[in-house]
Amino acid sequence: MMPEAKYNNARRICREIMIRIINAVTRPKDSTDLDRIPLEMRPLRNNTTRCCVYKDRAVIKYRCMASLGIAVEDEVDELTTIKEYLGQTLKRKSNSRFLTVLDVACSSCPDAHYHITDACRGCAARPCTMVCPKDAVSVINGKAKIDTDKCINCGKCQSACSFHAVVRIPVPCEESCPVGAIASGPDGKKVIDDEKCIYCGKCINACPFGAIMECSQVVHVLAEITKGTDVTAMVAPAMEGQFEANWNQLTAAMHVLGFTSVVQVAEGADETIAHEAEELAHKLAEGQKFMTTSCCPSYVQLAKKHIPEICGNVSDTPSPLAFTARKVKADNPDVKTVFIGPCLAKRKEGTELEDVDYVITFEELGAMLVATEIFLDEMPDIAQVDGTASAAARKFAISSGVSSAVAGSYAGETALNPVCIDGLDKKSIALLKAYAKGKAPGNFIEVMSCTGGCVGGPCVLQSAAKSRKAIENI
Amino acid sequence: MHNKKIQIEICAGTTCFVLGSVQFESFEESLPAEWKDFVEVTASRCLGLCRKGKFSGAPYVRINSVPIGNATPEKVMEVIAEMLDLPEGLNDA
Secondary structure, X not given: OOXXXXXOXXXXXXXXXXXXXXXXXXXXXXXXXXXXXXXXXXXOOOOOOOOOHHHHHHHHHHHHHHHOOOOHHHOOOOOOOXXXXXXXXXXXXXXXXXXXXXXXXXXXXXXXXXXXXXXXXXXXXXHHHHHOOOOOEEEEOOEEEEOOOOOOOOOHHHHHOOOOOXXXXXXXXXXXXXXXXXXXXXXXXXEEOOOOXXXXXXXXXXXXXOOXXXXXXXXXXXXXXXXXXXXXXXXXXXXXXXXXXXXXXXXXXXXXXOOOEEEEOHHHHHHHHHHHHHHHHHHHHOOOOOEEOOOOHHHHHHXXXXXXXXXXXXXXXXXHHHHHHHHHHHHOOOOXXXXXXXXXXXXXXXXXXXXXXXXXXXXXXHHHHHHOOOOHHHOOOOOOOOOOOOHHHHHHHOOOHXXXXXXXXXXXXXXXXXXXXXXXXXXXXXXXXXXXXXXXXXXEEEEEOOOOOHHHOOOOOOOHHHHHHXXXXX | XXXXXXXXXXXXXHHHHHOOHHHHOOHHHHOOHHXXXXXXXXXXXXXXOOOOOHHHHOOOEEEOOEEEOOOOHHHHHHHHHHHHHOHHHHHOO
């Protein structure tokens, strides 16, 4: 079963590293030197996670690299210091990659396969040897063994064994990827194929070694704030319920962090609703069989890279982020815009939208709060945001929220039949391919890459169930 | 009569939340039924233990006013089990 919150020990280490980096960057005099972070986190003669303290430190150094926004694949010289990486990253306009594989942390999991464990009792019936269509199972020294050269991974031996002695050992990152974008490279380490990747971020949480990380933009945002630039935080609707704090306290906290203004992306969502409802009425009247939503950037990537035949059905309406950023820049072209959300694919969308300068995540915002010692419950609860966004727009972050909102504003002639794809996986992608061929079960399809909607995003702090409840209560 | 319950305060402050207090989301429900009369679990406002750069010990839990750093449900359960084993554990409350 998937854990409710995206939290495990590997995530914790990443968050702690981010906090330490923010401290070192914003308060260099009072904090540990950047290059000492691996040593501080893994002092000698302490417990280690991996084989030895030195390997742990090496992995932490690569985590620092990714946290600074530099892909580990871009390493040229192993002796480049974390401080030098900070200098390099601040000179770049954008990251070379969105996701990076820490090859040192990657365990090079062998391809998914079946394995007979010690639970095998070498029974007399030996059904495993009988059901195998390739004669790959034989009993050696009283234990059944699979000849991997002959095995075709059909799994029949697993179903046949009464002792549950046969296990299937998966490759977690590969299994989590809905589009087959991650596979073993020549040395067994995993490689992400950018031509296929839809930046859904599922692999980040799937890898038990935490070997896949996103390339962050936090230090870029910090540099803008330090320079004194006007920085506007554009906060995703999924923020609702992330922290034990209300919007007033969150806004106050973001001001303390140095954001000059804070806007809710839900305001842009209201524009998306109005435009998309109109577009939908128009397209259905024209005889188009169905239209899909377009606000999930991972789905947009999926359509472009894997289901080109559905692209004509994807709504042309700009996303809530696009509308929000456009308005912010129209009001003040000199401002730098930062989207704060639960999503990785938004970083890709951000690079494609001229009005979006940076994208950071809820986890990264959390790290900024911790580093700055901001305690949300101590923030003043004084009205600061005029919440102009409608309740429908604020529900964009949960599955069926978008389709309900658009349906609520729909005024077309054709009867509306909305259908939701709640989470992208191999199965739902096959469904979408069938829809494109004319087998759509409805005429308005909402697609969310993350199960449950944005509240189930790869970079959330709160459990999806808890934040869904907070949003449903709006 | 030892009727004082063991007080478990789970810090719900910002630092502890970011660094993993989410693990305690259903902690109370996961306790063995026979413990329920001896243990009281509360989500506390920031306990203040993370301040002055001590964030790396988060999440914190306080058991009868003794702070536990890098708390996990397993770690806290262990401490409770030990206290319940020894009658004086309840006396200390």
